Amino acid sequence: MSIKVALVNDDEVVVRGLDSMLRNYGEHVEVVELNASTPVSAGVDVALYDTFGMGQGNGPTVAALVANPRVSKVAVYTWNFQPWLARDTLTQGVQGYLSKSLKASDLVDALLLVHSGRVVCSPDPGRRPIVGGDWPGREEGLTAREAEVLSMITMGMSNQEIAERTFLSLNSIKSYIRSCYRKIDVDSRTKAVLWGVAHGLRPDRLRIAGSQAQPSVQEEAEPELTA
Structure with missing residues (x-):
């Protein structure tokens, strides 16, 4: 069984790292959208929200994903496992609270369980390092x-x-x-x-579909740098 997954984060390096992490599991997971500063626009089985620089799973962005009729299930991919935050996130309608310490195969298994209707919450990883994905710098x-x-x-x-x-x-x-x-x-x-x-530490200005970055119609003006 293959499920359609949208990777949700504003940073191109982060979403491409996740895409690369899942690439060897194409028989189970098909990455259909890598979202950069844009909402999920096509029907997906699971939206995987990476918290890097985005705010935690109990915020408005995740609430919008849960309410999106094009998104069947939502999972949050995070290293923040404060018990109250995990509980609060799951009560928003999120069905997966997944640790960045998971190996790629375990992450895929968790996504399949989320798709099947199970609520999945990874154990607190403690000080275990992030295993997959990537980040700027x-x-x-x-x-x-x-x-x-x-x-x-x-x-x-x-x-x-x-x-x-x-x-x-x-x-x-x-x-x-x-x-x-x-x-x-x-x-x-x-x-x-x-x-x-x-070094790329700013919100992406690209719409990414599949694994190919497509320039947006009009670039946003860069903000003036201040101290």
């Missing part, structure tokens, strides 16, 4: 969490806004920022934003 040594924080800085968010979106403490955000700055060799927020823009 990985080759430069950034961890997935550091890259996520840096992507939000690049989008112009304050430390407080980042903390609210990730459900991390303000002190944790500051710690991630310091480690980011050391790894990318910058000493200010403005320089970090410039580095992020140069």
